[in-house]
Amino acid sequence: xxxxxxxxSVLAALAVITPIAILGLSYVAGPAxxxxxxxxxxxxxxxxxYHSARGRFSxxxxxxxxxxxIFDVEAVFIYPWARVLRERAGTPEGWFLxxxxxxxxxxxxxxxxxxxxxxxxEWDR
Amino acid sequence: MPEFQxxxxxxxxxxxxxxxVFLVFAPFIGSDKKWMWAFTTAAMGLTILxxxxxxxxxxxxxxxxxxxxxxxxxxVRTDRLALWLDILFxxxxxxxxxxxxxxxxxANSHRPEIYPLFLIAVSxxxxxxxxxxxxxxxxxxxxxxxxxxxxxxxxxxxxxxxEAALKYFLLGAFSTSFLVFxxxxxxxxxxxxxxxxxxxxxxxxxxxxxxNETLLLAGLALFxxxxxxxxxxxxxxxxxxxxxxxxxxxxxxxxxAGTKAAAFGVLLRVLYAGFSGAETIVDRWAxxxxxxxxxxxxxxxxxxxxxxxxxxxxxYSSVAHAGYLLLALVPATSGxxxxxxxxxxxxxxxxxxxxxxxxxxxxxAALFQSxxxxxxxFAQFAGLWHRRPLLAAAMGVFLLSxxxxxxxGGFTGKYVIFLSxxxxxxxxxxxxxxxxxxxxxxxxxxxxxxxxxxxxEEDLAARxxxxxxxxxxxxxxxxxxFVLGIAPFVLYDPLLTVMRAAAF
Numbered sequence: 001x002x003x004x005x006x007x008x009s010v011l012a013a014l015a016v017i018t019p020i021a022i023l024g025l026s027y028v029a030g031p032a033x034x035x036x037x038x039x040x041x042x043x044x045x046x047x048x049x050y051h052s053a054r055g056r057f058s059x060x061x062x063x064x065x066x067x068x069x070i071f072d073v074e075a076v077f078i079y080p081w082a083r084v085l086r087e088r089a090g091t092p093e094g095w096f097l098x099x100x101x102x103x104x105x106x107x108x109x110x111x112x113x114x115x116x117x118x119x120x121x122e123w124d125r
Numbered sequence: 126m127p128e129f130q131x132x133x134x135x136x137x138x139x140x141x142x143x144x145x146v147f148l149v150f151a152p153f154i155g156s157d158k159k160w161m162w163a164f165t166t167a168a169m170g171l172t173i174l175x176x177x178x179x180x181x182x183x184x185x186x187x188x189x190x191x192x193x194x195x196x197x198x199x200x201v202r203t204d205r206l207a208l209w210l211d212i213l214f215x216x217x218x219x220x221x222x223x224x225x226x227x228x229x230x231x232a233n234s235h236r237p238e239i240y241p242l243f244l245i246a247v248s249x250x251x252x253x254x255x256x257x258x259x260x261x262x263x264x265x266x267x268x269x270x271x272x273x274x275x276x277x278x279x280x281x282x283x284x285x286x287x288e289a290a291l292k293y294f295l296l297g298a299f300s301t302s303f304l305v306f307x308x309x310x311x312x313x314x315x316x317x318x319x320x321x322x323x324x325x326x327x328x329x330x331x332x333x334x335x336x337n338e339t340l341l342l343a344g345l346a347l348f349x350x351x352x353x354x355x356x357x358x359x360x361x362x363x364x365x366x367x368x369x370x371x372x373x374x375x376x377x378x379x380x381x382a383g384t385k386a387a388a389f390g391v392l393l394r395v396l397y398a399g400f401s402g403a404e405t406i407v408d409r410w411a412x413x414x415x416x417x418x419x420x421x422x423x424x425x426x427x428x429x430x431x432x433x434x435x436x437x438x439x440x441y442s443s444v445a446h447a448g449y450l451l452l453a454l455v456p457a458t459s460g461x462x463x464x465x466x467x468x469x470x471x472x473x474x475x476x477x478x479x480x481x482x483x484x485x486x487x488x489x490a491a492l493f494q495s496x497x498x499x500x501x502x503f504a505q506f507a508g509l510w511h512r513r514p515l516l517a518a519a520m521g522v523f524l525l526s527x528x529x530x531x532x533x534g535g536f537t538g539k540y541v542i543f544l545s546x547x548x549x550x551x552x553x554x555x556x557x558x559x560x561x562x563x564x565x566x567x568x569x570x571x572x573x574x575x576x577x578x579x580x581x582e583e584d585l586a587a588r589x590x591x592x593x594x595x596x597x598x599x600x601x602x603x604x605x606x607f608v609l610g611i612a613p614f615v616l617y618d619p620l621l622t623v624m625r626a627a628a629f
Contacts, residue, residue, distance in 0.1 A: 106145075107145060110145045110146075110148055110149050113149050114148055114149060114151065114152055116152075117149075117151075117152030117153050118152045119152075
C-alpha cells in the first residue's frame with residue numbers, strides 16, 4: 001500500500017510541477033513579446049478576415065454529419081464481423097453470427113427508412 | 126455450454142420489434158393517425174400479455190429463465206421480479222397511451238413518432254430489470270432514457286417542452302456518466318460485472334479475496350447516485366418538477382410510473398442480489414439509502430405544499446413517493462442475509478398501487494389542456510365537482526389514495542412498507558415516514574377542497590371533453606386503486622414469491 005502511495009505521490013507531484021515548469025520557463029527564457037499591432041492580427045500576411053468566423057450556417061450540415069457517422073460506424077463494424085464469419089462459415093455458430101448481423105442491419109435499416117421518409121436526405125426542402 | 130431459453134428475452138424483444146416496425150411507418154402516414162394509435166395500443170396489450178403468460182408457466186422452468194450468455198455469464202435473466210415489473214411497465218404504457226391522442230389533439234402537437242417511442246421505452250425498461258449483468262442494465266437504461274428525452278421534447282415549437290427535454294437530457298447524461306464510472310470501479314474492485322460474480326466477490330470481503338473494498342464502495346456510491354438521479358431522490362431531484370411539468374402530460378404519467386418502477390427494480394435486484402452478502406458492506410450502504418429516503422420524503426412533501434399547478438404538485442408528490450419506495454429498499458435488502466425479504470414484495474406492491482394512482486391523476490391533468498399550454502393551474506380545478514362530477518370523483522380517488530386514506534390502494538401500499546420497516550427494526554424511519562405522509566395530506570386535501578367545495582371560476586371545465594379511451598383508462602385506474610385497497614391479497618400474495626429466485 002505504501003508503495004502504491006509513493007508512486008501516486010510521485011505522479012501527483014510531477015503532474016503539478018511539469019506544467020508550472022513549462023509555463024514558467026517559457027516566460028523566463030522565451031523571447032520578449034512583440035507589441036506591434038500586426039503581430040496581434042490573426043494573419044500577419046495574406047487576406048484580412050472580413051467577418052467573424054462565428055457565422056451562422058445551415059443546421060443541415062450537422063444533420064448530414066450525424067447521419068454519416070451512424071453509417072460509418074456500421075461499416076467499420078462489418079469488417080471485423082466479416083473476417084470472423086469467414087473463419088466459421090457453415091458451422092452453427094457461423095449462422096448465429098450471420099443472423100445477429102442481419103438483425104443489426106435490420107435495425108439500422110429502420111433508422112435509414114425513417115430518416116429518408118422524414119426527408120432528412122433531401123438538401124432543399 | 127449452458128442451455129439457453131431464448132423466449133426469456135420475449136418481454137424485451139416484442140415491444141422493441143413492434144416499436145421498430147411502427148417507426149418505419151411513422152413518416153409516411155399523413156393526418157390520419159388513428160390506426161397508428163390503435164396498433165400501438167394493441168402491441169402494448171401484447172406486451173402485458175407475454176410476461177403474464179411466462180409468469181404463469183415459470184414454475185415449469187425452475188423459477189429462472191436465462192438466455193444470451195457471454196463467456197459463461199448470462200445477459201438476460203427473467204424471473205418473477207422481472208416479469209411482474211414487465212407487466213407493470215406495460216400497464217403504465219397502456220394507460221398513458223389511452224389518453225395520448227386526446228392530449229395531443231388538444232395541444233395541437235400531434236407527431237406519430239410518439240407511439241412507437243412508447244414501445245421502445247418499454248423494451249428498455251424490460252431489458253433493465255430482466256438482466257443480472259450491469260452492462261445490460263446500462264444498455265436498457267440508455268434505451269429508456271434516450272427515448273424519454275425525445276418524447277419530452279417532441280413538440281419542438283413549444284419552448285417549455287424543449288426546456289424540459291434539454292434539462293432532462295443534460296442531467297440524464299450527467300447521471301449516466303456517474304453510472305459508467307461506478308461500473309468501472311466495481312469492475313476494478315471485483316473483476317466482474319455480472320451480479321452473481323459481484324455477489325461472490327462481496328462474500329469474499331471477510332475471506333480477504335475482494336481486491337479492494339474502498340474501490341467497491343466508491344463504485345457502489347456512484348451507482349447509487351446515478352439511480353437516485355433517475356428516481357428523483359433528494360438531493361438529486363431538481364430536474365423532476367421542471368421536466369414533469371414541461372413534458373406532454375401522458376409522457377409525464379408514463380415517466381413517473383415506468384421509469385421509477387424500472388429504476389427501483391434494478392436497485393432492488395442489484396442491492397439485494399449483489400451487495401447484501403457481507404454485513405460490513407451492507408452496513409456501509411444501508412444508512413445511505415435510509416438517509417436518502419428520509420430526505421426525499423420530507424423535502425418532497427414540504428416543497429409540494431407551496432405549488433400552484435397540478436402537474437408540478439404531482440411532480441413533487443412523485444419525489445415524495447420515491448422516498449417511500451427508497452425506504453422499502455431498506456428492509457428489502459439490508460435484511461437479506463437474515464432471511465427477511467418482506468420488503469421486496471412491499472416495494473413491488475407499492476409500485477403497482479403508485480402506478481395506478483399517479484397515472485390516473487396525470488390522466489385527469491392531461492384532460493386540462495388548452496391550445497397553447499397545460500391548463501393545470503389550481504384555479505382551473507376549482508369547482509370541478511359541479512361541472513364534471515365523475516371526473517372530479519376519479520381525481521378525488523387518486524388524490525386520496527396518494528394521501529393514503531384507508532379503503533384505497535395507497536393506504537395498503539404505505540401500510541405494508543411501514544410494517545416491513547418496523548419488522549426490520551427501524552422504528553425511527555417508520556415514524557418519519559408517517560410524519561411525512563401527514564405533511565403530504567395537506568396539499569392533496571387542498572386540491573380536493575378546491576374541486577369539491579370551491580365554486581367554478583373559469584369556464585374551461587365546461588369545455589372539457591373526456592374521450593372514450595381516456596374514460597376507460599380512468600375507470601381501470603379507479604377500479605384497480607379500489608381493488609388494491611380492499612383486497613390487496615390478490616396482488617400481494619403472488620408477489621410474496623417474487624424474491625424467491627432473485628437471490629443466487
